[in-house]
Amino acid sequence: MAKVTGKVFDVSLFKRLLFYTNPYKLTLYFVAIAAILLSVFAIARPILLKITVDDYILTKDKHGLLIYVLFMLGFLILEVIFQFLFVFYANWLGQSIIKDIRQKLFNHMLNFKMAYYDKSSVGRLVTRAVSDIETIASIFSQGLFVIIADLLKMLVVMGVMLWMSWKLSLIVFAILPLIIYATRVFQKAMKSAFEEVRAQISNLNSFVQERVTGMKIVQLFSREETEYKNFKSINEKHKQGWLKTVWYNSIFFPIPELANAVAVGLVVWYGGLMAATSDTVDVGEILAFIMMIGMLFRPLRQIADKFNTLQMGMVAAGRVFSILDTESKIEDDGKLSSIDIKGNITFKDVHFSYVEDEEVLHGISFEVKQGQTVAIVGATGAGKSTIINLLNRFYEIDSGTIYIDDINIEEVKLAALRAKIAVVLQDVFMFADTILNNITLENPAITRETVIKAAKQIGVHDFIMSLPNNYDYNVKERGGMLSSGQRQLISFLRAYVTNPRILILDEATSSVDSYSEQLIQNATDTITKGRTSIVIAHRLATIKKADTIIVMDAGNIVEQGSHTELLQIEKGYYRNLYEVQFIQQETA
Incomplete structure (x- = not known):
């Protein structure tokens, strides 16, 4: 399994994931542009609201009010359209990428030595090929681009706040460090928690797969009660792993809501005093700030939530790439891609061991004539089945040579040999x-x-x-x-x-x-x-x-x-x- 590196975000792993976006560059660029436009459309609404209140509602200009309401409606429609395109193509990109990774992983697994499967749990491999890879899709569909879009929106909102009123902006910004610090702590805690969750999911899948496959043995030896107790234990660990993430979420998520309420209260109090005693703040600005505070603080909570998704996807990516990085295949360096053999077989001083230094064939030699x-x-x-495994090159011999019609089988392509x-x-x-x-x-x-x-x-x-x-x-x-x-x-x-x-x-x-x-x-x-x-x-x-x-x-x-x-x-x-x-x- 992937190890906890202590990093909130593994840049090298992410760069490796980005490699799989190369065939879908146009879609990637479109999603990025849509994220930028969404931040523009979103900030247009509070600006239009300020102008509408100050210039048309307070002045009772009905014609201008109608025009600006239509402007607001137009920007809202554009935001909805681009939000749809953004969500659809971000998900499309994610599914396309994991389709490619899953195909590469399965092809890689098809060429593993039998020794790899001798030591590996089928349930864990199934988890990697199905569940973990599906989690990787969320990096693009729910994590990365949503985080980028939210960050852009926050930067634009902060700029507009300073443009409208630096005094009210300072009140809002003074609360931001608390949320940012809480978000940072939350992200680190969730990184470790999600590692544990993925490990427990893998254990659960492996246990269920083995017991379902071997159900006849379980029932023949009356192991139902014992296996049920074992399952309860593993299931409890799985639940505890998830509860840890729930605990962190329960602690963190009220913080942005509380900060949002405090910021709104302070803006209304201070802005109201300034509007009542001087002309430095308008009513429209106060309303715009109330709207923008939500646009600033809510993405912080969402970013933390989406960062959880991103981290879970990164953990899954690490586990999948650990299999892709596994070098456990028979070297297929033979130059003969087609052979017309008669069927003579020769084993010459063949030594072999499944485990290093534990030899199971001690220099055997024999000949089988055609027919x-x-x-x-x-x-x-005694080593009987080992002989046929070596003839098919399911395993590599330690030393010696195996011939078919005086041709060393290592000189023949695996597909041609096994055909x-x-x-x-x-x-x-x-x-x-x-x-x-x-x-x-x-x-x-x-x-x-x-x-x-x-x-x-x-x-x-x-x-x-x-x-x-x-x-x-x-x-x-x-x-x-x-x-x-x-x-x-x-x-x-x-x-x-x-x-x-x-x-x-x-x-x-x-x-x-x-x-x-x-x-x-x-x-x-x-x-x-x-x-x-x-x-x-x-x-x-x-x-x-x-x-x-x-x-x-x-x-x-x-x-x-x-x-x-x-x-x-x-x-x-x-x-x-x-x-x-x-x-x-x-x-x-």
């Missing part, structure tokens, strides 16, 4: 969309006809046609309308339609029923035919059919060979694994 099916087995944490590799995971993620879109992922190169043909080839067409709206069936969030076996079948089809040269199956049949397993096994036989395949599985049938089995333990390859060859190793790791686990499956 071969290789199974990787081993206990949980040749398809992965079917155990935990299938599906979007809240139709089955067709979940298969094609809206790739225009993959037509409905292609999908249907592929579905028939791997034996899942009948299953899809049995669903309401078949290929247009909406699976809802995370594919909740389908069973785990059905989601697996969709993931197989998703991989198959991309026509990959290398196929990876990461424990894709470990949690499905026997009927779905048979369908998946048939699908596996179809989609692995003629392709280089890496299979991470516990199912005996898949492993026995593999050309080569790589046995891993604690980040090392301890055995390698065919099913028959590995069973012949006395006291071998694979043989022991087979006897303990696989024989149980055969006799089950």
Whole structure:
């Protein structure tokens, strides 16, 4: 999160925000001009009021009175028109800027390493991309330009006051330092308060997102009461954060109103005495001063209020820019943007660690020939899934080299590399969309006809046609309308339609029923035919059919060979694994 810098206004951060106004310079200039004109139109009313009272009401000039009333009406109409244009285009500018920032942020997040997401809360990232960015818009729509307009209005009002009567002006100005000092203290207090508010909002979003996502676990283990208590605690902190801002507002906002009342009273008292005893002050001036005092003091309160908005937007901007400044992406410096591979894979002395100095792969080396099916087995944490993560370059290796057809994968553009590799995971993620879109992922190169043909080839067409709206069936969030076996079948089809040269199956049949397993096994036989395949599985049938089995333990390859060859190793790791686990499956 952004840190409290102690500054009421972070100029460097604001300059960075202004960079995003470059495509909208004309709108920016118009809003600035409208702010200037609004101050002119506003001050015209008290001046016209003074002239109307002194020159036409007191002299009973009906014709002149009508003319000046029409003048006042005209300036009022102009003020309303420009106020509308000012508000509309200031908001339009704010929304346009955050649209650009949000797009840049999302694109930046799309290219983060998987390691970044391993350590980051989804709820916090969602808060940054949605709530925080929306708050940035208020800098332009409710903060910056409103403050500028109010400051201009105050400067013009002070000039007109001095022009009319310097004595009455000094009475009003004598009260200003009190309000300015109170405003300054208020702004500093609110800066810290809003930091806390944004932090609590982020915590709340993160907590709710995780519990809603994991609601099944919460209910399975009867954690409802515990999680409710935890939520109450976080919600209370969120409330206290907001109450701190309410407390500061409650203290500050009566001060300008009190100052306004005192200033009006003093002007009426002193101006009335001068009007009654001499001709140095006119009645029209007193009325104009009463109107201008409100125009001078009210913006001070509004400026403080809008400064709160500005500060909250700046805090949000700091948090968003902290993500934009995060360098956590795989270097995509490869020069090969298109490759026609056969499917040979070579790992050569590959070392890797998720956490520095905690190596999980200890210099592994192996080869997979074109068209071969290789199974990787081993206990949980042995490094099986890490291998496929490295092949797809989701993580950077510490040392060593990975080749595809004698080409170092670091020499290939990420998009080109991953276009040749398809992965079917155990935990299938599906979007809240139709089955067709979940298969094609809206790739225009993959037509409905292609999908249907592929579905028939791997034996899942009948299953899809049995669903309401078949290929247009909406699976809802995370594919909740389908069973785990059905989601697996969709993931197989998703991989198959991309026509990959290398196929990876990461424990894709470990949690499905026997009927779905048979369908998946048939699908596996179809989609692995003629392709280089890496299979991470516990199912005996898949492993026995593999050309080569790589046995891993604690980040090392301890055995390698065919099913028959590995069973012949006395006291071998694979043989022991087979006897303990696989024989149980055969006799089950």
